Amino acid sequence: MFDQTDELSVKTLRMLAAQMTNKAHSGHPGISLGAAPMLYVLWTRHLNVNPDKPRWINRDRFVLSAGHATPLYFPLLYLSGFALTMADLQAFRTTDSITTGHPEVVGSVPGIEATTGPLGQGIGMSAGMAAAETHLAAQFNLADVTVMDHYTYALVSDGELMEGISHEAADFAGKQALSKLILLYDSNNIDIDGAISRETITDAQTRFRAYGWDTLMVADGNDLEAIDAAITFAKTTDKPTLIEVNTTIGFGSPDAGQKQAHGTPVSDEGLQILAANLDWDYPAWTVPAAVATRFITHVYDRGIAAYDQWVSDYEAFADKAPAKFEALNMSFNHELADVxxxxxxxxxxxxxxxxxxxxxxxxxxxxxxxxxxxxxxxxxxxxxxxxxxxxxxxxxxxxxxxxxxxxxxxxxxxxxxxxxxxxxxxxxxxxxxxxxxxxxxxxxxxxxxxxxxxxxxxxxxxxxxxxxxxxxxxxxxxxxxxxxxxxxxxxxxxxxxxxxxxxxxxxxxxxxxxxxxxxxxxTLANTTTTGVRRGAYTLSPAANDKPEGIIIGTGSEVQVALAAAEQLRAAGHNVAVVSMPSFELFVAQDTAYQASVLPPNTRRRIAVEAGSTLGWERYVGLDGAIVGIDQFGTSGTDAELMIKYGITAENVVAQYLKLS
Ligand SMILES: Cc1ncc(C[n+]2csc(CCOP(=O)(O)OP(=O)(O)O)c2C)c(N)n1
Missing domain, CATH: 3.40.50.970 (Thiamin diphosphate (ThDP)-binding fold, Pyr/PP domains)
Known part of the structure; x- marks a missing residue:
């Protein structure tokens, strides 16, 4: 099933990855060289994507959980026909290029499904995607028409499986029997500082089986047939699957098998050695014509065919279940009914x-x-x-x-x-x-x-x-x-x-x-939705709207601010009370509105919030006062604790009266 063009394609991916790190003088060649075959097989034989419609709702999801493998990922996207160019690959990691150091869904290359790089989180995000797929499938598929039916794949690394999140997410996915979740595990036994045997003796497969997963082993990470067989099988089981694939970090490069392969860009000399080891005899940045064609036929055309089939199903779905059709479209547009x-x-x-x-x-x-x-x-x-x-x-x-x-x-x-x-x-x-x-x-x-x-x-x-x-x-x-x-x-x-x-x-x-x-x-008088939308608003104005001072409160402390204002007013102080539920929403208002809530020349300001004081200076100024808590709390009834830590109207009044 795999031929010499496939072998040449894997070499092309490896050479592009190495050249990208070489040109950028940074990046991660290790995993990119080692995991090229498994991602090649996944992309050309299994993954259903439409590079012209990267947001197609029923595409297979692929998460590069080991986010440092961008020198492999970006060439895959490029060769498959997503909207990026060879020049983008050559601009890898340069300022403002779309070929960012790690994949980012905002501002990076189209086709990226998740922002990754913090190790392990891609496992959780892919579990979420797989859960969403089952949830939508159950709601929307008809007995005779399927509109939601796709796989979620992720590439994971040794370091990721050491992260606690891999446990949490895999435990969830196993219990939930997310059978269309398939992890390809780049098992090269090396992390940044050396052999992972220094850090773990866990057998990943045994661990994942304990979570309720199926596990498979591919003994040779260059064996395209074995990788293909494993993915093919994983798609049929009723559990999520971990496919452990034995690889060599930095395969073919002078650093192969060593820790420095992880993040040391391939040198000029290293490129020559890699080319010799791969039996590669093309000028730099070459994509042989047969390879370009192979990606077009096996990723792009195959993806378009799957997409076209889906479109006809989707049209049937629209005919048979117009209400569901509308609901599904609304959901994917993130539209909201008025409530x-x-x-x-x-x-x-x-x-x-x-x-x-x-x-x-x-x-x-x-x-x-x-x-x-x-x-x-x-x-x-x-x-x-x-x-x-x-x-x-x-x-x-x-x-x-x-x-x-x-x-x-x-x-x-x-x-x-x-x-x-x-x-x-x-x-x-x-x-x-x-x-x-x-x-x-x-x-x-x-x-x-x-x-x-x-x-x-x-x-x-x-x-x-x-x-x-x-x-x-x-x-x-x-x-x-x-x-x-x-x-x-x-x-x-x-x-x-x-x-x-x-x-x-x-x-x-x-x-x-x-x-x-x-x-x-x-439930307070005068609290409003409009006020919350503006982040802060005057809940209780001063007489004549000319405050002598302002008390700002948030959350459960707004009632404290109101009680303090009552005491101050009784003593002849013309104060206003501002409820400030959201800093961020208030910052987004125009300065005229901000000044109407916090008039610049009203300097007697005090904030009350049962939390850290750091940051409140922004709103009360260095000449204002903050009633908050900058130490850990203790056990006690909430009423007594508020008194113990000074979150009281009396303390607010006392602090206010100290302001000149
Ligand atoms: C949460 C988190 N911690 C640390 C890092 C820094 N870091 C990047 S890759 C890596 C480990 C590399 O080992 P492995 O995951 O096996 O990848 P490989 O060396 O095989 O490419 C570390 C510690 C990170 N990206 N995210």
Missing amino acids: TDILPTYTVGSDQSILAVNGDVIDAISKRIPDLWGGSADLAGSTYARVSDSGLFEADNRAARNLAFGVREFAMSTIMSGIALHGGSHVFGSTFLAFADYAKNSIRLAALQQLPLIYLLSHDSIGAGQDGATHQAIEQLMQFRNVPNLTVIRPADATEAVAAWQIALESSSTPTIISEPRQVVP
Whole structure:
């Protein structure tokens, strides 16, 4: 089945990879030279993609989880007909080129399915994609017409399997029997610092079988037939599959088999040695005509044929099930039905759990937003992150809308990203704010990938109470506010919480964190959706709109700000209270609006938030005051802890009165 042109094609990939690192004076030749055959077989014999329509909804997904293998990945995309040129390959890693050091879905080469590079996260994202595929297939495929039916593949490396995320994600995928998830494991036993035997004795196959996966072994990573047979078999089983492929890092180069092959660009001399070892006799950057044709026939044409077949199925689907057709299109366009008329409202003065608001909102909107699904890292009972009239997503209940992510915050976040990258869903996930640190790098990666995820992060301060310091977020709010392209909203009450949900749902390219207190808070007068949309607004104005001073509060501390204002007003101080649920949304307002909320010449300003003070200087100035917490908390009732740490109206008043 494989012939000399296939062998020549693999050599071409290897030579291009080596030349890219040589020209860039950086990059990763090791895995690129070693894994070229397995990706060649995958791309030319299995992967169904349409380079002219890189967003085709039923394409196979391929995640370069070992994101450093771009010198292999970009030539594959180029030769397959995606929109990049030889000049792009030659510009690898140069400033502003689309051939970035690691694959990026935003601003890099078309056809990239996930931004990778932080090792291991691609495994979680590919599991999310595979889960999304089964979920959409269950909802949309008709008895006689299939519109969603594809595989998800990923290339993974030794280092990735050492990452904890590989455990979390594989455990999830095995339990969920994500049978169309296939990992190609580049097993070269070398990482950056040397042999992995220095670090692990784990047998990956035994480990993955324990998770409920099928495992296969390809003893020789250059054996195209064996690789093909393994992938062919993996596609037939009812479990996810790990295909371990034995390779030599830096195959054919002078550094072959050694640690320096990982990230040392191939030298001029090394290129000559590689060419000699591969029996390659072409000028630099040559793609032999037969190779170019092989990619066109075996990736491009094969992909177009699959696409054309799908289009005719899709037309039949549109005829037979027009409502589903419309819903599926809406979902993939990330369009939202208007839900403003069915959102819950709350009586001013009533005490309300913001966590229960999550449940109220989800229950209200889930019928009108059928592509909304999600879950929690084992805290749905606490955060109400569930669709109450739907079941649990499982192998025999794929249309169900509740994802039991398990106690795996990092995997939850990567799986959410994978679901969003796949397309066709609005997805939420939840845990405690302090534990979102477990998922931090994935939240960062979601922001970088512009994924509109909804994170419901509760127990957002010392108000978490008796569980103590470990469960009480301190620095997390400011930490997440510091992540680019991430909106953090800390609603003051139920009204603002509903608004936060609306903003999160409407987002198309920014993830949203809704930071929520464990404790019940009163529903305040004058809190508004419009105000939340603007990030900050005057909740309680000063007399004549001429404030002597301003008290800024967020979340559960807005009530503290209001109580402090009452005391100050009684003592003759004409203060205003500003609710500031979101720094990011406020920063996005024009300066006139910002100045109307925080008049520049009103210098007596004080902020109150039960978290780190660092950063509040931006809004209160160096001459203002901040009532916050810069130490870890302790166990106690939330009411007593607020007093212990000075998050009280009395303390706000005292600090305010010290301002000149
Ligand atoms: C989370 C994370 N930690 C560390 C790194 C830096 N890093 C890049 S590749 C790598 C390990 C390389 O070993 P392996 O995964 O086996 O890849 P190979 O050397 O075979 O290319 C490390 C530590 C990273 N990219 N991501």
